[in-house]
Amino acid sequence: MEGVDYLRDERSKAQFDVETMKVAWAGSPEAFLVCDRMAKLVANDPVFEKFSKPMLGRKELFKNTLRKTAHAWKLVNDLHLTEEEAKWLRHYIDEPSYTDLQWEMFVPALEGQGTEEQKKKWVPLAKTMQIIGTYAQTELGHGSNVQGLETTATFDRQSDEFVIHSPTLTSSKWWPGGLAKVTTHAIVYARLIIDGHFYGVHGFIVQLRSLEDHSPLPGITLGDIGMKFGHGTYNTMDNGVARFDRVRIPRDQMLMRVSQVTKEGKYMKSNVPRQLGYATMVSVRQTIVSDASKALSRAVCIATRYSAIRRQFGSRDGGPETQVLDYKTQQSRLFPLVASAFAFRFASDWLKLLYTDVKQRLEVNDFSTLPEVHACTAGFKSLTTAATAEGIEECRKLCGGHGYLISSGLPELFAFYVPACTYEGENVVMLLQVARFLVKTVSDLGNKQPVGTAAYLGRASLLVQKNCVVQTAEDWLNPIAILEAFEARAARMAVGCCQRLAEFKSPEEGFAELSSDLAEASLAHCQVIVVSTFIRRLQQDIPGRGVKQALEVLCNVYALFLLHKHQGDFLATGYLTPKQASLANDQLRTLYSKVRPNAIALVDSFNHTDHYLSSVLGRYDGNVYPKLYEAALKDPLNDSDIADGIHQYVQPILKQKLHSSKL
Amino acid sequence: MEGVDYLRDERSKAQFDVETMKVAWAGSPEAFLVCDRMAKLVANDPVFEKFSKPMLGRKELFKNTLRKTAHAWKLVNDLHLTEEEAKWLRHYIDEPSYTDLQWEMFVPALEGQGTEEQKKKWVPLAKTMQIIGTYAQTELGHGSNVQGLETTATFDRQSDEFVIHSPTLTSSKWWPGGLAKVTTHAIVYARLIIDGHFYGVHGFIVQLRSLEDHSPLPGITLGDIGMKFGHGTYNTMDNGVARFDRVRIPRDQMLMRVSQVTKEGKYMKSNVPRQLGYATMVSVRQTIVSDASKALSRAVCIATRYSAIRRQFGSRDGGPETQVLDYKTQQSRLFPLVASAFAFRFASDWLKLLYTDVKQRLEVNDFSTLPEVHACTAGFKSLTTAATAEGIEECRKLCGGHGYLISSGLPELFAFYVPACTYEGENVVMLLQVARFLVKTVSDLGNKQPVGTAAYLGRASLLVQKNCVVQTAEDWLNPIAILEAFEARAARMAVGCCQRLAEFKSPEEGFAELSSDLAEASLAHCQVIVVSTFIRRLQQDIPGRGVKQALEVLCNVYALFLLHKHQGDFLATGYLTPKQASLANDQLRTLYSKVRPNAIALVDSFNHTDHYLSSVLGRYDGNVYPKLYEAALKDPLNDSDIADGIHQYVQPILKQKLHSSKL
Ligand SMILES: Cc1cc2nc3c(=O)[nH]c(=O)nc-3n(C[C@H](O)[C@H](O)[C@H](O)COP(=O)(O)OP(=O)(O)OC[C@H]3O[C@@H](n4cnc5c(N)ncnc54)[C@H](O)[C@@H]3O)c2cc1C
Ligand SMILES: Cc1cc2nc3c(=O)[nH]c(=O)nc-3n(C[C@H](O)[C@H](O)[C@H](O)COP(=O)(O)OP(=O)(O)OC[C@H]3O[C@@H](n4cnc5c(N)ncnc54)[C@H](O)[C@@H]3O)c2cc1C
CATH class of the missing domain: 1.20.140.10 (Butyryl-CoA Dehydrogenase, subunit A, domain 3)
Structure with a gap:
């Protein structure tokens, strides 16, 4: 029955104060309030509904998450949420999305590896989402061994540019979130080469798509790397592959906080210690x-x-x-x-x-x-x-x-x-x-x-x-x-x-x-x-x-x-x-x-909303069985009593007419 | 490169004879030959292709498997396959389907729990697939504890029938494979009740659907229990829920090898030992x-x-x-x-x-x-x-x-x-x-x-x-x-x-x-x-x-x-x-x-075909990287450079026009 708490007896057995435990779990009263508010904001907003996810195909899943992400960004702005609040908002939406990369990888990489000048230019663009970035390190052939990355960034003294290039198939960037369809920029990790010498792997800011019409820039091939484990989960996200065919970027788009390349092509360590990372x-x-x-x-x-x-x-x-x-x-x-x-x-x-x-x-x-x-x-x-x-x-x-x-x-x-x-x-x-x-x-x-x-x-x-x-x-x-x-x-x-x-x-x-x-x-x-x-x-x-x-x-x-x-x-x-x-x-x-x-x-004490848990078995009220039934009935297979395919592929078997059927 | 064996060096290192090991793995030369033939039969038949599965929605997955199952049954008949061969054929098709239940649960239950007379009547129907059956034991409320099942089978002396009934929500049959959409019959496990006395849980043959038009018989409600773990996997199968509203079956549809109910409503153990099971x-x-x-x-x-x-x-x-x-x-x-x-x-x-x-x-x-x-x-x-x-x-x-x-x-x-x-x-x-x-x-x-x-x-x-x-x-x-x-x-x-x-x-x-x-x-x-x-x-x-x-x-x-x-x-x-x-x-x-x-x-030595493995990483030739790339490109998200949803949900963000956009 609706409205009944089937776990009431269990709750009454508790030997501690749940509300204070919630605070202990959250870390502090303030942290608790922020989490609680964001969790409820998400749970009560129909845009963030996620029970229909199992019914969506890949493209719909992806599009659906784009919509939620846009809506979330609108909320961040409309409600003037702090970065902390916005982080929890994303967390409770509970769907991998390109903004995870933007806030957890792209911005921190700019802030951590960029010079003051670079930060001044790029961080505000990123923080206002005028550009959307990803972290493109892993390649088809290399993940754990970063020093083995094959993408090259060759300094061209003449034009004061780096030439970003994918020399082999295995050098294709592979996995970065949002890379396939969404992100306009990436920090691309590549082997720095000056005058034929190799100076280690460094990060470069590379624009991937036109900010006007979103089409990939010349020389850049982008694609999705295909379905991943599970149904929804990471399939809401466009983890991507990128290949670079001699793509040129200005010299000042190498992240130069720790090491620099001068106009003359000199490689220099800055006085900022490497350990800052x-x-x-x-x-x-x-x-x-x-x-x-x-x-x-x-x-x-x-x-x-x-x-x-x-x-x-x-x-x-x-x-x-x-x-x-x-x-x-x-x-x-x-x-x-x-x-x-x-x-x-x-x-x-x-x-x-x-x-x-x-x-x-x-x-x-x-x-x-x-x-x-x-x-x-x-x-x-x-x-x-x-x-x-x-x-x-x-x-x-x-x-x-x-x-x-x-x-x-x-x-x-x-x-x-x-x-x-x-x-x-x-x-x-x-x-x-x-x-x-x-x-x-x-x-x-x-x-x-x-x-x-x-x-x-x-x-x-x-x-x-x-x-x-x-x-x-x-x-x-x-x-x-x-x-x-x-x-x-x-x-x-x-x-x-x-x-x-x-x-x-x-x-x-x-x-x-x-x-x-x-x-x-x-x-x-x-x-x-x-x-x-x-x-x-x-x-x-x-x-x-x-x-x-x-x-x-x-x-x-x-x-x-x-x-x-x-x-x-x-x-x-x-x-x-x-x-x-x-x-x-x-x-x-x-x-x-x-x-x-x-x-x-x-x-x-975890204070999880039913929305966040998205589990019939884990419902707060314990009303498991009727809700399992209800959830089942929503499956598209239940649209009709006699499913598509039965006439064509099952009835001929039952009626022993398979030999004369077209399959 | 196609045609190159990237694992050749590895293969040449082997210190044993792989062909004989294959036989040791298979169990005998005969077993090896059967497996090998069936594996290749499946691998070479385009109907059994499964690489496109990740792209299919629930209904398509289900229908696709119905088609494969029908095709397989046709092969069984056309090629006069033995039961052993047919079993391997199903195995290599590698998709849960209603025939798993038919051959591994329904037929064995009839054979193991039916009287000679019952077997004579039902087994040939099942073996020729004139009826399709499932094994309906588990209920919403009970799996492990079979003695706790709630479905009732009440003997009606007057009409010489059993009345199959689902008295509670939790008594709904829940999980049986094929139950939702395909199977025409089920062995339903229920509490036998005669004159108000409970005589333990027994199996009953219950017809679920019309053999004419496949619609559920009166008093029977059938449905699918919804999506399961993974993308394809068990979602190719219609694990189902069934509710019975006083459904009548003739007395001789109780499986009576070990215990019987007479016309007079007497419950008797037969002389067949219970241990036969x-x-x-x-x-x-x-x-x-x-x-x-x-x-x-x-x-x-x-x-x-x-x-x-x-x-x-x-x-x-x-x-x-x-x-x-x-x-x-x-x-x-x-x-x-x-x-x-x-x-x-x-x-x-x-x-x-x-x-x-x-x-x-x-x-x-x-x-x-x-x-x-x-x-x-x-x-x-x-x-x-x-x-x-x-x-x-x-x-x-x-x-x-x-x-x-x-x-x-x-x-x-x-x-x-x-x-x-x-x-x-x-x-x-x-x-x-x-x-x-x-x-x-x-x-x-x-x-x-x-x-x-x-x-x-x-x-x-x-x-x-x-x-x-x-x-x-x-x-x-x-x-x-x-x-x-x-x-x-x-x-x-x-x-x-x-x-x-x-x-x-x-x-x-x-x-x-x-x-x-x-x-x-x-x-x-x-x-x-x-x-x-x-x-x-x-x-x-x-x-x-x-x-x-x-x-x-x-x-x-x-x-x-x-x-x-x-x-x-x-x-x-x-x-x-x-x-x-x-x-x-x-x-x-x-x-x-x-x-x-x-x-x-x-x-x-396992002699697995690439079809059976369906893994780019596990390819026999080791040609991993180009094939990973190839597989990725088939994702529907790669249909266009600019994915559906980008204009609507990403561009307004980039262009800072989110406030005026309809999401
Ligand atoms: C969902 C997801 C999202 C991702 N997002 C991004 C992203 O946004 N940006 C990005 O750049 N990358 C991303 N990645 C890639 C990720 O960072 C790499 O997969 C990870 O670094 C592991 O590297 P690998 O895949 O090369 O594994 P490998 O290193 O090839 O591992 C294979 C096996 O080799 C073993 N192994 C490797 N080296 C050694 C050693 N020295 N000694 C002993 N054993 C070893 C490992 O233990 C493992 O068992 C993502 C990956 C996933 C799955
Ligand atoms: C893919 C799939 C296909 C299936 N197909 C069929 C089918 O065709 N026909 C059919 O009839 N059923 C089918 N089932 C149902 C299956 O048989 C049951 O799920 C199974 O018997 C387990 O029972 P349960 O779900 O009630 O688990 P539970 O018994 O409820 O288990 C829950 C937990 O309780 C614990 N537990 C239970 N009893 C005890 C005990 N006495 N002591 C200690 N711990 C205990 C377990 O260890 C477990 O951790 C299928 C299930 C699945 C997942």
Whole structure:
């Protein structure tokens, strides 16, 4: 029935104040208000309706998103939204669109890599959308290895221009969002060549289309790279291919903040340190970690609500069956993911602080923390996106058969999310970068005290000797015990790898051979950081009835779940005894019982609108079954009782007249 | 370039005879020939073309598949194909269609649950497709718990009929394939009610549509349940919903092989043992395991070939970069999946033998092995489908960004495959059934010697005491050492769970509380079976140069990969020392180097046609890049330079005229 809250009983069980938890999730009262307002703005505007998406073909999907994007931009202007508000508006519209590239890649690249003069010219054009840009780095043949890009930018001293050229098929730019049909400009990354010498890969502002009639400029071939995973998802966006046939751009369209080419064709480093880019990198990765927490929070919200509605087995004396949320197997798959969503959320909050810290240091030319920051953010990126992608699919499975319907929201969420494991640094490549840092840190331990998130490695010699002192399941609730376990395991893995590396002829050979183990050590290191960030967050004051307590339970769930999952590492390194590992698992089971009464309230704390979730299974009111039915009936196949094709292809079979039919 | 084999060098490295390996994979020379012929028949017939699928809307997808299905049935008749051949034909067409239900569910249910008389009447109609049937068990409210189904079949003595009725919304049949638009009949599972008494859930043959004009019969409401995961995949099929409003069927349309209702309304068990259904169950699960191996073989074939073509980093002196297949991280993610495909393949071959064995036993009323068979097949189902679903997604990630394109074949393979984790027994529910068996087996150890795949538990008391004797990495190549490790770990986990169960007030409470640990113990048990099946297969004669050796390497990879992944179990149960686990990991790395030269040849052995793979990345000739480009250009968005919507929704933004535009 409409208007009834089928989850009311569940909500009444909550042992904490949901409204304050919403603020804790959002980060601050102000952040909560902005998000809440933007979410509702989107949810209540019919232009942003998205339930009809599954019925649209590629062209319609694309056009539909163009319309939403234009409408959104109109709102930004009409309502004088701040950049922060506009960002949330885009977020809640929940459709990949060219503006993602404009605001998250194009503008930041101009701001980060352009000179003052360049910024003055280009940034206002971009910010008012008089030009629309994309970030054209990846090519058909190269993604991860940016130094292998083949597009060339050859300086022509005569005309004071660069000639942008695609010398091979594999040099075609491939993937950039909006590139196919929408963007008028791109920052094209290309090998700079002056007088036959190669000066590394640089970014160039290239105009792609006429601002008058939108047609591609001479020498530029643009196209769409075709359908992607899922139905809607990235198919709303025109990821594109571009080929350049000796396209000329003025010299001042090379982004010259860090290196310059003079009129005379001299290549010069400017006095701006190369490391400035790190701040942007931290900011981009902060967004990725924040996005991970959001995507995972959506998935667990759907799966948790549906698991409270879904009943299967266990009816006694004709009473209702058991809510599947009450099964320990369901809890052990679901609750760690709820906890992960919070863990990633707090990790992303912390990355914001890190960003400020890095920016301040860069301003005074303090580069000392950069290697550590680089490793930590790369690791965060890899850990959170991998866990989120896996977690979304687990949530889909937790919903049984109905999770397979598009109307559950989960298939499309998965298809939309998974490329995060690949773009902005392929996850395994990222872990290997962390590994390089770890190896270096451990090798330098004699000379250099590691800082920040790697500081614990400074105690490595202690950590490889200490043993866990836990004696009861309760002892595992102690954050100090937890943290030491994670640190000891990570330190032992890192040190262990380094010792084995020393047995190889060359360090490079060893690194290659042991790379898989090194990646595991890196993951262990990243888990230290996520766990410790969660723990530190809880050392702060958190207001609201029961809010802190509920979060403490989640923090312990997160840590002990990881401990159980990676039990092999903890035992292999000898820090834990099997008995201690088993106590941790016992405690974990107890913790699940503590999460259970709060489960619905916890996912309510994300403050997700039904529009944003776009899931029949995850509806706030739990009115699942009638709405599943309603959604089904909208499928075009239900337009008629006898579907197109039946007369032609089925009836001849039934009537045994197939031989004489034309197919 | 067309006609060039870009993988020729790789193929020339193979250390075994690919043609003989193809036979080993197929199971026998005869099986190979049938598969090969059917695969080519499909690949060469333009009707079965599937590259245009991404461009089709829901109705077109559905119609297109109807056409293919009719064409296939015509071929079956024209070419006088055997049932085996027809099955492979359907398989290679590679699109979910109503005939899957007809042949894999409807006909087997008639044959397995119908009386001789019923079979005589219905089976020929079905086999000649004069009627088209589906299997209508699942309802909106119930899947896993079949006893909870709500549809009623009330006996009306007066008219000698059953009245089929959907009393609630949640009793609507929901999911059956072909139900929405195509099938004329269904086996509807419903609660049998006679004189107000409930006699359990039974199957009833219900006609759904007129055989004349295909319209739904009075009292029956049919519809499609809407779009499912992915673009094409299951959207080619009309999974449906059905509601019955007091629909009458003659009494003799209850499937009465095992239980009957007489004219007088008496409910009677026939003298046919209820256990007969087990044979069908084994056969269905054999197909599922076989399908798992096929799906995984497709994914690893694509990822392996592409990984040999893809190069990234590591160029020396301007030479070519490293093939990503040479990175140890890539190998450690990919090669265990190649090995798993073979492991599942041999597991499914063995299940065929088990099927014959079960059938023979049932004929002489020997039910002694059934509990073990039930547990073993449930476990196989869960283990292989879960690993395959995960493996396909891993393969997609292994292809980097390009794996996200539909043209890579992997997104749709994933979306198509994942429901196997849910249908035919939800995977976690299956593992819990295995757990019940394990608990019972261990508790009965004093009285009853376990048989078949559980026989090793008979040695439990020994296995919980023994310790691993491995001393060198080479020792891990010994199948006896491997098998004992898996048996010891599984036995210890099962025994450990049973000991802890005894601490609970009631066994049921304990089972519920420990269910997550029990599921882990079940998985360990299933791994014993898969590993031992692989090992036993290799004890047979396997002809062909190097074929057996190559398979031995894979068998070891499979086992040691599992050992590393579940290292925690092995260490926690105390059977292995950390040193021994580490030696296993060292051996695993060595094994990867042995797989490497054979990698392409191994995936060639699956004998997959390019049509079947439908992947640009997995093309036999490795001509990836030009073909990616070609495939992209076919997207409808590339029909025009200036896409529909640009003038309306983008130009007003660029020209700053949004305020005056109508959106
Ligand atoms: C939806 C989406 C949107 C995108 N948008 C943009 C965009 O707007 N602009 C843009 O420029 N690009 C974009 N990209 C491209 C993206 O940045 C690349 O796909 C990404 O950088 C990964 O590179 P790759 O595809 O070359 O993968 P590859 O590097 O080819 O990866 C293939 C495999 O090789 C392995 N591998 C690679 N190098 C190593 C190594 N050194 N050691 C061990 N293993 C290795 C990887 O782990 C992976 O398993 C987008 C991609 C997607 C999917
Ligand atoms: C593509 C597709 C095709 C299908 N085709 C058909 C068809 O042709 N005919 C037909 O009849 N059906 C069909 N089905 C339905 C399918 O058989 C069911 O979806 C399946 O049986 C799972 O049941 P469920 O959906 O009720 O899941 P649920 O049982 O509701 O599962 C939800 C969650 O509850 C958990 N759970 C349930 N019971 C327990 C328990 N006792 N202990 C612990 N956890 C539990 C599960 O582990 C899962 O995480 C199809 C489904 C799909 C996806």
